[in-house]
Amino acid sequence: MLGRLFTILVVSAAAACAALGVASCSIANQRIGIEAPPFSQASFSPLGDYLVYRCGTIDCHGAPGRNFRIWGCDGMRLNAGQQVTCVPDDAGGGSTTVQEYQATYRSLVGLEPQVMTAVWSGCEGQQGPEGGAAYPPPTACHPELLTMVQKARGTEKHKGGQLICLTPPCPAGIPDPHPYDPQDVCIVSWLEGNVDQTACQYSTTIGITMVDAATE
Amino acid sequence: MVRPVDTGSLAALVGVAAVAGALTGCPDAEHDIQVAALGGEAPGVSPGPTHRPGQPCLVCHGGIGPAKLQFSVAGTVFGYRYDPNQTLQGAQVQLEDATGYFWHVTTNSAGNFYILSSDWSPTYPLTVPSVLDPSQTGNPLPSGSCGRGYLSCGSGCCLGQAMITLDNRDGSCASCHGLTQGTDSVGPVYVNANAPDGG
Numbered sequence: 001m002l003g004r005l006f007t008i009l010v011v012s013a014a015a016a017c018a019a020l021g022v023a024s025c026s027i028a029n030q031r032i033g034i035e036a037p038p039f040s041q042a043s044f045s046p047l048g049d050y051l052v053y054r055c056g057t058i059d060c061h062g063a064p065g066r067n068f069r070i071w072g073c074d075g076m077r078l079n080a081g082q083q084v085t086c087v088p089d090d091a092g093g094g095s096t097t098v099q100e101y102q103a104t105y106r107s108l109v110g111l112e113p114q115v116m117t118a119v120w121s122g123c124e125g126q127q128g129p130e131g132g133a134a135y136p137p138p139t140a141c142h143p144e145l146l147t148m149v150q151k152a153r154g155t156e157k158h159k160g161g162q163l164i165c166l167t168p169p170c171p172a173g174i175p176d177p178h179p180y181d182p183q184d185v186c187i188v189s190w191l192e193g194n195v196d197q198t199a200c201q202y203s204t205t206i207g208i209t210m211v212d213a214a215t216e
Numbered sequence: 217m218v219r220p221v222d223t224g225s226l227a228a229l230v231g232v233a234a235v236a237g238a239l240t241g242c243p244d245a246e247h248d249i250q251v252a253a254l255g256g257e258a259p260g261v262s263p264g265p266t267h268r269p270g271q272p273c274l275v276c277h278g279g280i281g282p283a284k285l286q287f288s289v290a291g292t293v294f295g296y297r298y299d300p301n302q303t304l305q306g307a308q309v310q311l312e313d314a315t316g317y318f319w320h321v322t323t324n325s326a327g328n329f330y331i332l333s334s335d336w337s338p339t340y341p342l343t344v345p346s347v348l349d350p351s352q353t354g355n356p357l358p359s360g361s362c363g364r365g366y367l368s369c370g371s372g373c374c375l376g377q378a379m380i381t382l383d384n385r386d387g388s389c390a391s392c393h394g395l396t397q398g399t400d401s402v403g404p405v406y407v408n409a410n411a412p413d414g415g
Binding site: 053054055057058059060062063064074075076077078079080081082083084085091159160161172173174207 | 343403
């Protein structure tokens with residue numbers, strides 16, 4: 001009787017230990033997943049180039065102290081030995097590298113991982129009538145949930161101020177949408193998985209007046 | 217027995233503390249660190265328009281202190297790209313804010329320039345269409361445009377540079393243009409991309 005009871009206790013204890021071990025193993029191996037537009041240099045670089053230009057200067061998000069960090073040749077470089085210049089030279093200058101695009105991507109999607117997952121689930125694959133990105137985004141797609149978008153649109157307090165204007169009147173210095181703000185189109189189209197390269201490229205020209213073409 | 221809280225006295229205490237804090241100023245440890253990092257004055261140089269070339273001016277002159285004179289934009293211009301020891305007197309700096317308003321300023325004997333915040337509070341982002349050395353001129357190309365390294369000035373061409381990126385929010389040039397180029401510094405503001413020896 002006692003022997004049988006002892007056996008039952010030993011077996012139960014062993015099973016409990018095994019279960020605990022399995023549970024511990026599975027918890028230790030669990031990873032926080034982020035569902036977001038997949039990364040590739042081709043799909044992210046249009047957005048990345050715009051982010052470096054408008055947001056990633058060294059006085060703004062091209063700084064390690066920011067929660068949202070941006071790397072690129074016109075701002076903060078990723079690797080020691082690189083210089084802040086897009087002009088290739090022996091001193092370490094050169095175009096934004098794929099590693100820098102990746103680092104910016106991770107910073108962006110990892111800023112609010114659960115929100116990014118929710119936004120992607122509603123925006124993924126949305127298409128316009130001609131097969132391009134859908135803009136304005138359809139009702140299922142909510143880019144405004146992201147703090148990054150809120151700050152750029154001026155609906156969330158932002159030290160850099162409002163950068164995007166969806167409906168006039170627009171603050172001083174921000175172009176009126178004609179009919180849309182290309183910066184917003186760039187961001188939203190990327191969130192839909194179909195980045196609008198034209199909108200992103202145009203966004204990198206806003207605000208600059210070149211006096212002379214003969215520049216470094 | 218628990219004594220009830222005298223909310224009137226508590227409110228008065230909080231009010232006094234708030235007023236005291238406003239009068240004395242709450243400490244900003246981060247700003248204090250930034251100021252301390254700038255170090256002391258150079259030997260023989262008194263605080264004034266020619267002091268601390270190459271340093272981020274608005275750390276002290278940005279309104280938080282310790283300097284009383286407040287600037288909106290300020291910086292230093294150097295003669296050559298890779299020589300942080302040769303500042304440039306008489307350089308002409310052109311600034312444009314997001315509303316299209318231009319401001320022109322000339323550097324002093326230390327290569328410094330500054331714009332008082334009472335004179336101009338620009339709307340960001342800022343651009344710098346030109347930083348010129350008017351003492352070094354060049355002839356226009358047959359096409360009429362200026363050659364590489366030269367920008368239009370008056371009726372001719374002057375040695376100079378244009379900033380091709382934005383200044384999004386910081387009026388101190390040196391916040392991005394540290395004296396040493398690196399992963400987080402563009403290097404000093406310059407007019408001549410060549411080395412002093414022409415290399």
